[in-house]
Amino acid sequence: MSKMIFVNLPVRHLAASIRFYEALGGTVNPQFSDERAASIMLSDTIFVMLLTHDRYAEFTKRPIGDARSESQMLIALNADSREAVDAAIEVTARAGGKADPNPAQEHGFMYGRSVEDPDGYVWEVFWMDMAAMDQAPAEA
Template structure:
């Protein structure tokens, strides 16, 4: 059996957060979506569960962090090109995101930008030249 990852995020406005994730390229899985949660498919093995604060609280005894005030996680999605990085960020901004809460990263063979979702979670979108990726982190760091 292949392994899957489910990223669970607390959200204030489920519909707005779902629209934001759709702008990043995710699709909704209606079998696991209701008025308290939305299952968003990133790939065959990666899913984001958007959970209302009440629903999220059912899974943890800890208080929900304010992602606008602190960083609890950085999420990064790959892109097929530099242009796709920019268009993905632009779509996410149109869906309520805030572009570039951190500086753009342009290392020639690696290019990335970030966008904060309506709740403040930071989503990075990154492209890396396939030849550079084959050489690994040390080769990229040397640039």
């Protein structure tokens, strides 16, 4: 069985977050969604669980941080081409995201941009030319 990843995120406005993650290419799985949570499938092995603050608080005693003011993590998602990276940023920005909160990354064999979701979580969308990467010199 392939490894799966479940990214659990506390969100302020569930409907706004669902719109953003659908624009990122996700599909709502109604089996694990209700008025306090939405399961978003980004692939067969990558899921984002959007949880209202009260639902999220059922899983931890730690306070919920503010991703808009503190960096907690960067989540990277691959794309099929440079053009697909740009398209993903454009469509998610129109769906309530903030395009390019961090500088674009251009490394020849790899290209990436970032988008901030409605709650401030930053997603990096990147393309990598695997054949060229094998030829790239190691960075010191």
